[in-house]
Amino acid sequence: MGFSGFRVLKEGLFGQKGWTPQWRNPDPKDEYDIVIIGGGGHGLSTAFYLAKEHGMTNIAVLEKGYLGGGNVGRNTTIVRANYFLPGNSEFYSHSLNLWEGMEQELNYNTMMSQRGVINLFHSDGQRDAFARRGNAMVNQGDDAELLDVAGVRKHLPYLDFENGRFPIYGGLLHRRGGTARHDAVAWGYARGADQRGVDLIQNCEVTGIDIEAGVVKGVQTTRGAIRAKKVAIVTAGRSGQVAAMAGMRLPIESHVLQAFVTEGLKPVIDHVVSYGMGHFYISQSDKGGLVFGGDLDFYASYAARGNLPMKEHVMEAAMTLMPMIGKARVLRSWGGIMDMTPDGSPIIDKTHIEGLFLDCGWCYGGFKAVPGSGYSFAHLLATGQHHAPAAGFRLDRFRDGVGLMDEEGTGAQHNLH
Amino acid sequence: MRINCPVCGERDRREFYYVGDAVALDRPDRDAGLDAWDSYVHLRDNPAGLTRDLWHHEAGCGAWLVVTRNTGTHAVSDVVLAREVVR
Amino acid sequence: MRLCQVETVPFTFDGVTYRGVVGETLAAALIANGVKMVARSFKYHRPRGVMGSGSEEPNALVTIGRGAAAEPNVRATVQEVYSGLEAFSQNAWPSLKTDVMAVNDLVSPFLGAGFYYKTFMWPKAFWEKVYEPVIRRAAGLGGLSGKADPETYEKAFAFCDVLVIGAGPAGLMAALVAGEAGADVILAEEDSALGGRLLAEVEDIDGLPAMRWVADVEARLQAMPNVRVMTRTAVTGAYDQGTFGAFERVDRAGLKACFWRIVAKRSVLCAGALERGIAFPNNDRPGVMMAGAVRAYANRWDVATGTRVAVFGNTGDVARTARDLTDAGIEVVTLIDAAAGEHVIGTKGRHGLTSITVDRNGVVEQIEVDCLAVTGGWNPTVHLTCHMNGRPVWDDAIASFVPTPGAVPDMVTAGACHGVFHTMGCLLDGAQIAEAVVKTLGLKAKPVVLPDADATPYVITPVWSVAGKGRKWIDYQNDVHVKDIELAARENFRSVEHMKRYTTQGMAPDQGKSSNVVALAVLADVTGRGIPETGTTTFRPPFVPVPIAAMGAGGAGMGFAPQRYTTSHAASAAVGAPMIEAGLWYRPSYFPAEGETNWRQSCDREVNMVREAVGVVDVSTLGKIDIQGPDAAALLDFVYSNTFSTLKVGRARYGLMLREDGHVLDDGTTARLGENHYVMTTTTAASGLVMRHLEFVLQVLRPDLDARVISVTEQWAQFGVAGPKSRELLNGLLDQGVDELPFMGCADVTVGGVRARLFRISFSGEMAFELAVPARFGADLYGALVDRAAALGGGPYGMEALNVLRIEKGFITHAEIHGRVTAFDIGLDRIVSLKKDCVGQAMSRRAGLLGGDRAQLVGLKPVGDVKQLSAGAHLFESDAEPVRVNGQGYITSVGFSPTLGVMLALGFLDRGRARHGEVIRMVDHMRGLDAQVEVCDPVFFDPEGGRVRG
Incomplete structure (x- = not known):
């Protein structure tokens, strides 16, 4: 049944x-x-778009814990399309377009809020x-504005323009960037996929991948063997372990990224502010918590x-x-497991094993990619062809x-991206 | 995290720089071929459990260390000087 | 109401002046003054009063102070009263009593858990324009002032053998035993005083009031030099290898707070227990309080929480509360024994409790009370044991979770947080556990005579939620009630994490300290599972919220990163040179001369000065690494792509360094000072990185090499002297002549008897030298160089001119070698010697890094009407649309060349080396520039290099 204000x-009355x-x-x-291994944001959106765009519904998403319990449930909720290398540009642009239609597409209020992302620069x-x-970004058809100091001051008057360690020279404003309610994204895709007939199976851990003569045949799970014509690994930080079940080594090293939230405060930070010199970024949630990392x-x-x-270090950066x-006051801090690649960009591809596919390597940027990744990965799974915006991965x-x-x-050192 | 530097004793994590898997100790010959080099530079076992990785006591004695460590618990079970690792 | 006469000082709450006792909590003072309602809840703006007596308080959050020092979300139950304290209520407008947003409560039937996921979607634009701004304004509790925090915070390290966390009976015994055994002990207590629950209870130890025993133990601890007692210090987090974070509220001597990093060989968690409530209809009215808090106010602070008090609960604390209140002269109206099926099923009183409705096994009566003390039992404070991913386990005996042993390495738990719920047991547990702990440290505990104390067994009949109409609140802060959890389960948010995230249970400032266990029990009940099967959510650090200013102490202003100054800094600053930063160093941008009004005038003059006379520039910031040893040459051959073993002593050579992945890492010149002695120059930004890289190569990749490296960047001050008159400048200054030194030569020289190094190298294309002296002579030498330059029609030049000079010559910096560039891209692939192995050689031969369509370094000159070029602009064919698919490259550096009278650019262009002479299009949307440019060789000036050779 649909969601609406009327409903x-x-x-409420009943x-x-x-x-x-x-x-x-x-x-x-x-x-x-x-069979999609991994019931996080990317796995759920992949299932949703397989059903919606390709009419494929005989699909299972296997999740070892609870749906949306991985990085989609523990990120800092930032959505943006401000990459600059070909291959990334078109992908994140496509993903941002999907974000902008997500609430209607899913009939779920994921609270996409295009508050604007400002990246500061200091030289x-x-x-x-x-x-x-x-x-x-503009060449790609997205938005960007180069702000001078006065422009930054207008948007972010609370920054320390006088005494901060690194003087602010300006910022790059990306108005269409912003935040969304992360859990709702997972739930919205889950609900949409489920409504279309996808089986979402929680508490089902994959323990093995069955391969015969170079062709994938199915998976072993804590809830029994499941046969499958195609198997998709969408397990983020755990990609290495799952791929190892298929005898593969990946160009991935898993690292912890922390995030923080403060107690609820009245509105004070309107944008997503990113401070590269201090490796610090921050936004304020609709509930009032300052979310930063x-x-x-x-x-x-x-x-x-x-x-x-x-x-x-993060708090010192905040203070300067x-x-x-x-x-x-910091209320809670937590960590997610990031699947870091040697160039900091992701992987959406087939493998040398027929029928086995990979969607991983999102580093610390997977949240904004949730719709685009699912869309492009579904395309690859359904058609065997790379989807153009993700063809570089x-x-x-x-x-x-x-x-x-x-x-x-920074080169091929996984943790430097 | 604290690491017991064989030269300096136990020190806080913030004195150390981390580079990654100790695979770096097994550098292939320059003509070993692309697969060997791809494996060396890019591919990782990335174990959830015991791993050997390389740390630099940058804010201390400057020694590069091979640290045996559990990636699930961060328990450190062994620290040796990279120089002394027999290959 | 106060139970005894005391000396008081004035304080204010919402502008009204009251009187309180210095050191008592603000909550105690407000209650003493009859203030019942102190806050509004988060979602429905319901009136709320003080609930508890500790940092877990869910309701009584206030703002302290005003202006820049205003501190939001302070727990009134922790804030100590002082004369002139100003407190303000939060989340209410226009006033606490008359709050417009309380309308939310009237429409609450429509605002169930997660309602916002289902609506606000139409029309599409309304979410951001209408709904969200309203929601944002309504959300949040207190507000930040928007001004820089003016107070002082600091951080500190501490080390100990045994960290005892919590100074209740168990913690005091543990600290005493460990201290007397000779261990270095830190006893950290969140409260302002030691004693834990003993502060709040009426109990005897060895026949005397318990606090007499506490005072005695405190004195013994203070007398031991190996014991450090830290009050007002909450241990906030448990981290790896015995590291803990702790937040100390200092509030004296100009210091607001201190954030501690405590490293302990062992830790004993004696954090006690937190009382939980019972979900019954309208259980959130001001005046409904935790029974333990009611006792704390009566017993510790001599304050009555009401004049007619009822007690409702399911443990022996019901009788204990009644006893204490009666003894204090407070009327206890009735006891409601939940264990016997008696329940409170309703309450009345909008801004303060006026009556309760009680159901005693079918007999319903309304009773007038102004305070209801509630207890649903106690939950061990297991939080810190969960910080390293440990999960507590369910213990039926106390109907709560207890820590999993070993959840934090080298941490043990004792006392109430260990599930031991009477004082005698806590004393015993603390002593025994400390004995075992000191034994693991090789120490021997002295025999302990345990004092005699209360040993009444803890008996509990679990009661979570009672029947009855109306909302039964669980998470007071986030306004989560039983029906929200039922709704979550109905919509299949049955996993405990899903329930939490869907309802926001436990996500408010108290992080569910007062509510999580009840919520789990309700979820377990609704879903027909047991509590152990339902599981728990995770407790994460910090245990109590920590101000960013405390954990980030030292970061404000210039404290965030070191500032590095050259020896010439004072001289440059004295003549008004604006500074720019590179690699944390400050370097002069340009040297404004009289009459110059903008930087370009200065820059042009400085460039001309170098080209026509002589200029002096401080290049000390470039990394300098001294390399010595029999295998120094072999090391350089291995880290540079080109060869250095063939370099003659007394000569320098340009070197290109690759990363192992085949891309360019850095470049610079390296000079051979002796057979086994080189000095390497790196770029300013990469000096640390290269130093680390060299150590990596020597210790990890090539331990067979006998060489040593050391950074001497700060030991040598080094100055560039560039221009046709550079020889003239140096001759006469140095104790030796420089005429014989060939291009790319180096020599040991002396300046006024001071040992110096002279290099004939150039980053400007002019005849140039670099002269290095020990840093202590840097300022003097710089002065002499500038004086001599001035006499020759020259002077100092800054980074702007340096940049133009190098662009004219097509020399690259990290603007070009930005990490994605190969030797091939910059036209240097031929210097990658294949005669020997080097870092990055194998991977640099990959197909993708060589040839093909890779963008290559080119020079660019404007040829159309638009003469302005800009770095960061993209390149297209001359008539192509500036869209991504047409992109062919980008500009990395630009500068106006006074030498050539035109703007010049360096950039990367697809197949660029084959396109010299082609006219292409440069578009910079950011700066609104669109220019036609001609592709050319990156060396714009003196391509034959005649000038540099003299």
């Missing part, structure tokens, strides 16, 4: 008794056309680099919890950039050096 009123489950709890069938050289980025903890980890030095934030680019997308320019 909310009606159910004690909320008429609401029904937003998705079923089906038992796994013996066989599916496609002439950085200004030029951001100009290049902004130009790439920094850089990776820098060592390979699956612990999903952050270390103290990085917490302190916006000292008015000092009295805000090849697995073999590392081996051959063709089409590397190293936005940071």
Whole structure:
């Protein structure tokens, strides 16, 4: 049954008794056309677009925990299309377009809020680099404006323009960027996929991938064997372990990225502000919490919890950039497992095993890619052809050096992107 | 995290720089072929559990260390100087 | 109402002046003054009063102070009263009593859990324009002032053998035993005083009031030099290898707070327990309080929470509360024994409790009370044991969760947080556990004589939610009630994490401290599962919210990163040179001369000066690495793509360094000072990175090489002297002549007897030298160089001119070698020697890094009407639309060349080296520039290099 303001009123009058489950709890069938390993944002959106765009519904999403329990449920909710290298530009542009229609497409209010993303710069050289980025965004058909100091001051009057460690030279404003309610994205795709007949199976951990003569045949799970014509690995930080079940080594190292939220505060930060010199970024949620984060903890980890030095570094950056934030109290900090690649860009590709597909390597940027990744991966799974906006995300680019997308320019050290 | 530097003793994580898997110790010959080099530079076992990785005591003695560590718990079970690792 | 006469000081709440006792909590003072309603809830703006007596308080959050020092969301139950304290209520407008947003409560039937996911979608534009702004304004609790935090915070490290967290009976015993065994002990207590629950209870220890025992133990602890007692210090997080974060509220000597990093070999968690409530209709009215808090106010603060009090609960605390209140002279109207099936099923009183409705097994009566003390039992404070992903386990005996042993390495738990719920047990547990802990440290505990204390067993009949109409609140802060959890389950948000996220249960400032266990029990009940099967959500750090200013202490202003100054800084600053930063160094941008009104005039003059006479520039910021040893040459051959073993002593060479992935890492000149002695120059930005890289190569990749490296960047001050008169400048200044030094030569020289190094290298295309002296002589040498330059018609030049000079010559910087560039791209692939192995060689031969369509370094000159070029602009064929698919490259550096009278650019263009002479289009949407440019060789000036050779 659809969601609407009218329905909310009606159910309110009748004690909320008429609401029904937003998705079923089906038992796994013996066989599916496609088994998607991983019930996070990317896995759920892949299932949704397989059903919606390709009419494929004999599909299972296998989730070892609860739906949306991975990085889609623990990120800082930022949505943007401000990449500058070909291959990334068109993909994130496409994804942003999908974000803008998501609420109607899913009949779910994911609270996409295009508050504007401002990346600050602090030298002439950085200004030029951001100009290049902004130009790439406009060339791609997205929006970007180069702000001078006065422009930044107008939008972000609370920054320390006088005494901050790195003087603010300006910023790149991306008005269509913003935030969304992360859990709702997972739930909206889950509900949409379920309504179209996809089986979402929680508490079902994949323990093996069945391969015969180079062709994938299905998976072993904690709820029994499931046959499948195609198997899609969409397991983010756990991609290495799942791929190892198929005998593959991936160009991925898993790292912890922390995030933080403060107690609820009255509106004070309207934009998404990103401070590259301090590896600090921040926005304010609709509930009033300041949501912020920094850089990776820098060592390979699956612990999903952050270390103290990085917490302190992030808060020190906050203090030099916006000292008015000092009295805000950090309420909670957590960590997600990032699937870091050697060039910081993702992988959506087939593998050398027939029928086995990969969608991984999203580093710390997977949330904004949720719709685009699902759309493009569904295209690849359904048609066997790369979807044009994601055609650059090849697995073999590392081996051959063709089409590397190293936005940071830091090279093949996984944790530097 | 604290790491017991064989030269300096136990020190806080913030004194160390991390580079990645100790695979770096096994650098292929320059003519080993693309697959060997791809594996060396890009591919990782990325274990959820015990791993050996390389840390630099940059804000200390400058030693590069091979640290045996659990990626699930961050427990450190062994630290040796990279120089002394027999290959 | 106060239960005894005390000396008071004035404070204000919402502008009204009251009187309180210095050091008591603001909550105690407000209650003493009869203030019942202190806050509005988050979602429905319901009137709320003080609920508890500790940092877990869900309701009584206030703003303290005004202006820049205003501090939002302060727990009134923690804030200590001082004379002149100003407190304000939050989340209410225009006033606490008359709050417009309370209308939310009237329409609450429509605002069930997650309602916002189902609506506000039409029309599409309305979410951001209408709905969301309204929601944002309504949300949040207190507000930030918007001004820089004016107070002082600091951070500190501490180390100990045993960290004892919590100073209740268990913690005090543990600290005493560990301290007397000789261990270095830190006892951290969140409260302003030691004692834990003993502060709030009426109990005897060894026949005397318990606080006498506490005072005695405190004195013994304070007397031990190996014990440090830290009050007002909440341990906020448990991290790896025995590291803890702790937040100390200092509020004296000009210091607001201190954030501690405590490293402990062992830790003993004695964090006690938190009382939980019972979900019954309208259980959130001001005056409904936790029974333990009611006792705390009566027993510790001598304050009555009401004049007619009822007690409702399911443990022996019902009788204990009644006893304490009666003894304090407070009328206890009735006891409602939940364990016997007696329930409170309703309450009345809009801004303060006036009556309760009680159902005693079918007999319903309304009873007038102004305070209801409620207890649903106690939950061990397991939080810190969960910070490293441990999950607590359900214990039926206490109907709550207890820590999983070993959840945090080297941490043990004792006392109430360990599930031991009477004082005697806590004393014993603390002593025994500390004995075991000190034993693991190789110490021996002294025999302990345990004092005699209360040992009444804890008996509980779990009661979570009672029948009855009306909303039964669970999470007071986020306004989550039983029906919200039922709705979540109905919509299949049955996983505990789904329920939490859908209803926001436990996500408010108290992080569910007072509500999570009840919520889990209700969810378990609704879904027909047991509580253990339902599981828990995770507790994450910090245990109590920590101000960003505390954890980020030292970061404000210039504190965030070091500032590096050259030896010539003072001289440059004295003549008004604006500074720019590179690699944390400050470098002069240009040197404004008299009459110059903008930087371009200065820059043009400085460029001309170098081309025509001589200029002096401080290049000390470039990384300098001293390399010595029998295998120094072999090391350089391995880290540089070209060869250095063939370099003659007394000569320097340009070197290109690759990353192992085959891209350019850095470049610079390296000079051979002796057979086994080189000095390497790196770019300013990459100096640290290259130093680390060299150590990596020596220790990890090539430990067979006998060489040593050391950074000498800060030990040597180095100055460039560039221009046709550079020789003239140096001759006479140096103790030796420079005429014999060939291009790319180096020599040991002396300047006024001071040992110096002279290099004939150039980054300007002019005849040029770099002269290095020990840094202590830098300022003097710089002065001498500038004086001599001035006498020759020259002077100092800054980064702007340096940049133009190098662009005219097509020299690259990190604007060009930005990390995605190969030797091929910059036309240097031929210098990658294949005669030997080097870092990056194998991967640089990959197909994708060589040839093909890769963008290559080119020079660009304007040829159309638009003469302005800009870095960051993209390149297209001359008539192509500026869209991504037509992109062919980009500009990396631009500068106006006074030498050539035109703007010049360097950039990367697809197949650029084969396109010299072609006219293409440059578009910069950001700066509104669209120019026709001609592709040319990147060396614009003196391509033959005659000038540099003299």
